Amino acid sequence: MINSNNENENAANIVPVRLGLSSNFEFECHKGVKCFTRCCRGINIILTPYDIIRMKNRLGLSSDDFLSLYTTPRIWEKTDLPVVTLKLLDDEQESCPFVRDDCGCILYEDRPTTCRYYPIGSASLSHKEGADDEGFYFYVHEPHCLGFQEKKSWTVAEWRKDQGVDIRDEINSQWTDIIVRKRSFPANIQLTEKSKELFFMVSYNIDQFKRFVFESKFLERFNVERDTVDEIRSDEVALLKFGLKWLREILFQDKQLEPYQS
Numbered sequence: 001m002i003n004s005n006n007e008n009e010n011a012a013n014i015v016p017v018r019l020g021l022s023s024n025f026e027f028e029c030h031k032g033v034k035c036f037t038r039c040c041r042g043i044n045i046i047l048t049p050y051d052i053i054r055m056k057n058r059l060g061l062s063s064d065d066f067l068s069l070y071t072t073p074r075i076w077e078k079t080d081l082p083v084v085t086l087k088l089l090d091d092e093q094e095s096c097p098f099v100r101d102d103c104g105c106i107l108y109e110d111r112p113t114t115c116r117y118y119p120i121g122s123a124s125l126s127h128k129e130g131a132d133d134e135g136f137y138f139y140v141h142e143p144h145c146l147g148f149q150e151k152k153s154w155t156v157a158e159w160r161k162d163q164g165v166d167i168r169d170e171i172n173s174q175w176t177d178i179i180v181r182k183r184s185f186p187a188n189i190q191l192t193e194k195s196k197e198l199f200f201m202v203s204y205n206i207d208q209f210k211r212f213v214f215e216s217k218f219l220e221r222f223n224v225e226r227d228t229v230d231e232i233r234s235d236e237v238a239l240l241k242f243g244l245k246w247l248r249e250i251l252f253q254d255k256q257l258e259p260y261q262s
């Protein structure tokens with residue numbers, strides 16, 4: 001996961017320490033810190049597919065409404081793939097729409113993966129496909145964050161578990177794989193616009209993908225086991241995982257580089 005799509009700004013904030021799962025750090029965030037909610041303003045947060053499912057359900061919105069109300073679509077230059085970022089308020093501090101001065105995040109239990117990782121960042125999206133390690137982590141060491149002055153000790157693995165990002169990374173793993181794989185393509189190999197639309201739909205608009213599967217000839221064209229059909233009809237996370245696996249096969253034509261042509 002990356003914490004910002006503004007790579008210059010992000011790079012300036014990162015202390016270049018490469019962390020592994022067993023690396024130690026001291027940090028705690030609570031209402032008593034002077035900087036409480038400071039990190040929820042003036043930020044760029046890329047939302048993962050599972051983030052969107054959790055947030056739109058928490059808010060009782062359809063995928064379409066959540067995307068139009070709370071996100072900004074962008075093309076992530078390094079991959080030429082669409083991503084969506086959290087749309088900030090047009091106030092002086094460019095606040096996250098979900099932050100409140102007195103109580104912090106109003107959808108805390110369903111906050112995005114990047115917010116959960118903070119103050120750690122995961123380099124999984126910039127990791128090279130085929131690299132012989134499991135990726136790495138780094139400090140997002142912004143000067144305003146005073147949580148590093150607290151004395152609670154963590155390993156990166158403990159922090160990930162405590163914040164629930166291990167589960168989220170597992171659910172989003174096929175999405176991350178697609179991005180890493182696309183990023184490793186030579187620059188002259190591009191996906192078609194249709195492929196990018198499919199990527200957007202499966203990754204960010206689960207309601208539309210559900211209609212695509214169940215209200216088109218999808219199930220006639222693709223051989224999907226009966227149990228899987230039953231599962232993805234009622235379980236959005238199963239539908240997302242199924243969709244991302246299907247997308248990966250379609251986009252890369254089962255390990256070839258040619259993108260899907262409609």
Ligand code: SF4
Pocket residue numbers: 039040041043096097098099100104105106107108111112115
């Ligand atoms: S979603 Fe919640 S934790 Fe994340 S920036 Fe907004 S208010 Fe802060």
Ligand code: SF4
Pocket residue numbers: 028029030033034035036037038039040118119144145146147148
């Ligand atoms: S800036 Fe750091 S310590 Fe302050 S509220 Fe945000 S995460 Fe917590």
